[in-house]
Amino acid sequence: MKSHISLQEAIEILNNNTHSLEVEEIDLIKGINRTIATNIYSTINNPPFNKSAMDGYAIIAKDTMDANIKFKVIDKIYAGQGSRKIVTNSTAIKIMTGSPIPNGANAVIKQEDVVIDGEYIKINKIIKSNENVCAEGEDIKIGDTLVKKNKKLNYADIGIIASSGINKIKVYKNPSLAFISTGDEVLDIDDNLTYGKIYNSNKYSILGRIQELGYEVNHVEHANDNSKSIGELIKSLAKDTDLIITTGGASVGEKDLIKEAIDSAGGEKLFWKVMIKPGSAVLCSKINNTIVISLSGNPAAALTTFELLVRTTLEKISGQENIEIKREKAILLGTLNKENPQTRFLRGKTVYEDGKQYAEITQIKSGNGMLSSTIDSNCLIEVEKGSKGVEEGSLINIIKF
Amino acid sequence: MKSHISLQEAIEILNNNTHSLEVEEIDLIKGINRTIATNIYSTINNPPFNKSAMDGYAIIAKDTMDANIKFKVIDKIYAGQGSRKIVTNSTAIKIMTGSPIPNGANAVIKQEDVVIDGEYIKINKIIKSNENVCAEGEDIKIGDTLVKKNKKLNYADIGIIASSGINKIKVYKNPSLAFISTGDEVLDIDDNLTYGKIYNSNKYSILGRIQELGYEVNHVEHANDNSKSIGELIKSLAKDTDLIITTGGASVGEKDLIKEAIDSAGGEKLFWKVMIKPGSAVLCSKINNTIVISLSGNPAAALTTFELLVRTTLEKISGQENIEIKREKAILLGTLNKENPQTRFLRGKTVYEDGKQYAEITQIKSGNGMLSSTIDSNCLIEVEKGSKGVEEGSLINIIKF
Numbered sequence: 106m107k108s109h110i111s112l113q114e115a116i117e118i119l120n121n122n123t124h125s126l127e128v129e130e131i132d133l134i135k136g137i138n139r140t141i142a143t144n145i146y147s148t149i150n151n152p153p154f155n156k157s158a159m160d161g162y163a164i165i166a167k168d169t170m171d172a173n174i175k176f177k178v179i180d181k182i183y184a185g186q187g188s189r190k191i192v193t194n195s196t197a198i199k200i201m202t203g204s205p206i207p208n209g210a211n212a213v214i215k216q217e218d219v220v221i222d223g224e225y226i227k228i229n230k231i232i233k234s235n236e237n238v239c240a241e242g243e244d245i246k247i248g249d250t251l252v253k254k255n256k257k258l259n260y261a262d263i264g265i266i267a268s269s270g271i272n273k274i275k276v277y278k279n280p281s282l283a284f285i286s287t288g289d290e291v292l293d294i295d296d297n298l299t300y301g302k303i304y305n306s307n308k309y310s311i312l313g314r315i316q317e318l319g320y321e322v323n324h325v326e327h328a329n330d331n332s333k334s335i336g337e338l339i340k341s342l343a344k345d346t347d348l349i350i351t352t353g354g355a356s357v358g359e360k361d362l363i364k365e366a367i368d369s370a371g372g373e374k375l376f377w378k379v380m381i382k383p384g385s386a387v388l389c390s391k392i393n394n395t396i397v398i399s400l401s402g403n404p405a406a407a408l409t410t411f412e413l414l415v416r417t418t419l420e421k422i423s424g425q426e427n428i429e430i431k432r433e434k435a436i437l438l439g440t441l442n443k444e445n446p447q448t449r450f451l452r453g454k455t456v457y458e459d460g461k462q463y464a465e466i467t468q469i470k471s472g473n474g475m476l477s478s479t480i481d482s483n484c485l486i487e488v489e490k491g492s493k494g495v496e497e498g499s500l501i502n503i504i505k506f
Numbered sequence: 507m508k509s510h511i512s513l514q515e516a517i518e519i520l521n522n523n524t525h526s527l528e529v530e531e532i533d534l535i536k537g538i539n540r541t542i543a544t545n546i547y548s549t550i551n552n553p554p555f556n557k558s559a560m561d562g563y564a565i566i567a568k569d570t571m572d573a574n575i576k577f578k579v580i581d582k583i584y585a586g587q588g589s590r591k592i593v594t595n596s597t598a599i600k601i602m603t604g605s606p607i608p609n610g611a612n613a614v615i616k617q618e619d620v621v622i623d624g625e626y627i628k629i630n631k632i633i634k635s636n637e638n639v640c641a642e643g644e645d646i647k648i649g650d651t652l653v654k655k656n657k658k659l660n661y662a663d664i665g666i667i668a669s670s671g672i673n674k675i676k677v678y679k680n681p682s683l684a685f686i687s688t689g690d691e692v693l694d695i696d697d698n699l700t701y702g703k704i705y706n707s708n709k710y711s712i713l714g715r716i717q718e719l720g721y722e723v724n725h726v727e728h729a730n731d732n733s734k735s736i737g738e739l740i741k742s743l744a745k746d747t748d749l750i751i752t753t754g755g756a757s758v759g760e761k762d763l764i765k766e767a768i769d770s771a772g773g774e775k776l777f778w779k780v781m782i783k784p785g786s787a788v789l790c791s792k793i794n795n796t797i798v799i800s801l802s803g804n805p806a807a808a809l810t811t812f813e814l815l816v817r818t819t820l821e822k823i824s825g826q827e828n829i830e831i832k833r834e835k836a837i838l839l840g841t842l843n844k845e846n847p848q849t850r851f852l853r854g855k856t857v858y859e860d861g862k863q864y865a866e867i868t869q870i871k872s873g874n875g876m877l878s879s880t881i882d883s884n885c886l887i888e889v890e891k892g893s894k895g896v897e898e899g900s901l902i903n904i905i906k907f
Contacts, residue, residue: 137714185690187702205702261880264711272695289586294673301588301606310665313538436861460837462863479662
């Protein structure tokens with residue numbers, strides 16, 4: 106087992122030990138936040154026919170060159186209908202928005218631009234051919250790529266797939282997830298706080314974060330500090346779970362609970378300790394194809410490592426091609442005076458002004474256990490290893506939630 | 507009824523005609539994306555006791571000034587436990603991370619920094635008082651504000667409320683929502699496309715978007731172009747629905763379906779037509795306390811007006827204080843040559859480079875019906891009324907999805 110490795114190395118090891126889940130077919134309506142497993146091409150032209158963009162009259166455009174012409178209205182077309190009649194010189198068909206342009210016609214004159222005279226209309230405006238006509242396929246052509254493979258679907262993707270009349274899509278299966286908090290000192294929030302105990306905030310923040318990311322947790326457990334029983338729990342959950350997240354017991358010296366638990370579950374330890382702060386105490390293991398990511402019990406540490414390793418692993422097993430941390434550059438608001446022997450992550454908040462992306466440090470107190478640092482933050486600020494501090498106005502990396 | 511009003515005026519009318527829903531108590535675990543109805547204060551100090559940040563030995567710090575001192579180890583404390591013994595000069599209690607500091611001790615020496623000699627330990631390092639001790643309340647003090655009223659809760663909020671052992675929270679009720687698509691030309695995606703018909707992409711993109719925003723739609727209907735039956739449907743849905751969204755029938759001249767439907771449902775029309783492009787054809791109405799927002803049937807128009815009026819109204823009725831469009835400044839990538847007699851919205855995508863926020867125009871084709879413009883977009887670019895175009899590099903307003 107590798108230990109005390111860099112964040113990049115941790116990502117590579119996880120990348121080499123994970124693969125996307127199987128593909129399943131689902132109803133399009135259930136596709137939000139799922140990752141598509143195939144390219145999706147349009148099966149039709151869109152619009153599927155030349156259609157009227159306005160309420161008005163379908164005519165032959167060049168007839169409007171003659172100001173004295175009267176057009177006989179020979180039919181009426183509502184949306185969803187058609188007309189068997191053909192528009193010829195000096196005839197018009199009344200047409201509603203969205204209706205198919207009748208044969209013979211090549212333009213639509215807006216209702217407001219005509220004068221009605223019994224069965225006839227008069228037009229005192231010259232229009233061009235194709236005016237107020239949405240041409241067949243002008244939006245999307247048959248065969249156009251609508252969505253590319255491996256994309257996590259958003260509402261616009263769902264809408265554009267629907268426009269082609271595709272009601273079943275192939276997506277990667279949703280991972281089956283388990284969450285285990287550990288620690289004799291950890292109480293659930295409906296218990297009374299007794300001396301030496303703390304409340305289980307990790308369970309709530311991590312389950313909440315998983316929900317925000319669009320996943321579901323199938324098993325939620327709390328285990329006391331007994332490596333054998335934790336091991337049995339992990340072994341049993343691993344049978345039908347793709348990813349197990351544990352908190353606590355990862356930094357404990359004498360007890361070394363989680364490492365022993367993984368051994369007793371017959372798991373393979375992939376790496377232990379990543380050279381970042383907070384969150385260095387993380388153990389990643391594998392039991393058959395199930396990945397186990399064991400986070401620190403300290404909230405700030407657990408939530409940082411969750412973003413860096415768990416979120417990215419979740420994205421890969423649910424269909425992204427690679428495990429990848431998405432960094433952006435921002436301008437630092439505030440100053441960091443601390444030396445950073447290891448890569449350090451602080452909580453921050455993005456601020457936009459005059460087209461610039463700033464990151465404000467929201468974390469006043471530092472420390473692995475500091476939960477107050479999460480208040481009002483929406484990103485991690487990454488401070489490079491070896492840096493002696495960062496001045497206000499410097500460009501830094503941020504990782505958005 | 508006001509008509510042809512500005513976007514700002516539309517927002518004000520909606521603001522004056524909406525209020526937040528009632529408050530209900532829910533389990534904290536169900537709080538993601540819900541808007542909190544009270545300030546939440548910490549009911550405890552966090553940590554709730556002086557706790558050890560390390561595995562090591564609790565001692566009196568100044569004893570380490572004497573290099574020859576041997577400490578007798580008199581007890582051992584695991585997390586979740588305490589010790590009845592008192593640390594005095596030259597004694598130590600073995601302590602695990604997260605355990606309460608025993609009486610008498612004021613620091614913890616790390617396990618790695620001691621040499622064990624039977625029942626004794628030797629320390630060749632001077633430590634300060636409070637070293638490796640997380641003091642009671644150093645993260646959060648009793649009475650500290652954890653979350654402010656009217657905030658939409660994210661995972662960090664849920665976690666920090668949990669840290670105080672609060673398991674029930676008061677939130678604004680989730681709105682009850684209905685979606686009605688209209689149009690004789692509109693087919694659902696499992697139908698076969700026949701001449702003059704189009705697929706109902708609006709249903710899928712709007713339901714998808716509502717899901718992304720964390721809301722649920724309680725009723726989904728499709729209605730044919732008959733104002734009386736649409737009116738009956740709206741009237742019946744309004745009885746137990748806070749917001750009804752309709753698509754189609756809002757721009758039709760001769761038929762004027764939705765306006766007639768609102769009349770026949772006994773509704774009050776608040777405004778019709780907003781001076782924006784696309785999406786000008788929007789009707790907002792009220793039936794008792796139910797808001798009805800009737801969007802155009804054209805996809806690009808419907809989705810633009812959804813972001814500007816429906817999303818913001820949803821946020822208010824589910825607990826935000828005001829209806830508000832959240833604009834940010836971005837630097838335009840690409841050039842706009844078109845004149846803009848009305849405020850215009852284009853689809854764009856944010857790009858971050860060197861601490862700058864750019865917005866790239868993703869929309870190649872323009873037009874109310876253009877669904878392809880939604881591909882890969884994540885924001886709306888707002889072009890001011892009266893502008894004769896926008897040069898590359900200009901600062902423009904964007905509205906992020």
